[in-house]
Amino acid sequence: MTVPVELLPHLRRARDHIDRNYRAPLDLSTVAAVAAVSKYHFIRCFEDAYGETPMRYLTRRRIERAQDLLRNANLTVTEVCMAVGFTSLGSFSARFARIVGESPVAYRNRWAKAGAPHIPGCWLFMAGVLKSNFGEGGEGHAE
Secondary structure (H helix, E strand, O other): OOOOHHHHHHHHHHHHHHHHOOOOOOOHHHHHHHHOOOHHHHHHHHHHHHOOOHHHHHHHHHHHHHHHHHHHEEOOHHHHHHHOOOOOHHHHHHHHHHHHOOOHHHHHHHHHOOOOOOEEHHHHHHOOOOOOOOOOOOOOOOO
């Protein structure tokens, strides 16, 4: 299937929405509505345009952000898991290992050996980069 050219800006808008809101609970219907197409048509066109389904794209973006936090921030794996939009540590760890090839703990420990200083987690929360479960930092509060 070839994606109609007129649909590409809509798909980009939906992909940008995923990129901006990866921490939030996103479902297929919501993201398809951003693209202004039915969710089944959206899945087919998104996959044809970007080579992966919208939910796989979302998962990959979350894992990429988790990798960044594990390399550079002084956060626990659980804090990273929640910060990137996963609600289950088990699901996060399994998907991380499948995509990256090692567990989040092994990944963090390997990068810790490099000796680069980590950004303190409290600074990330105070600066609004991350949201805590207590409503501090970020935009609004977790519910």
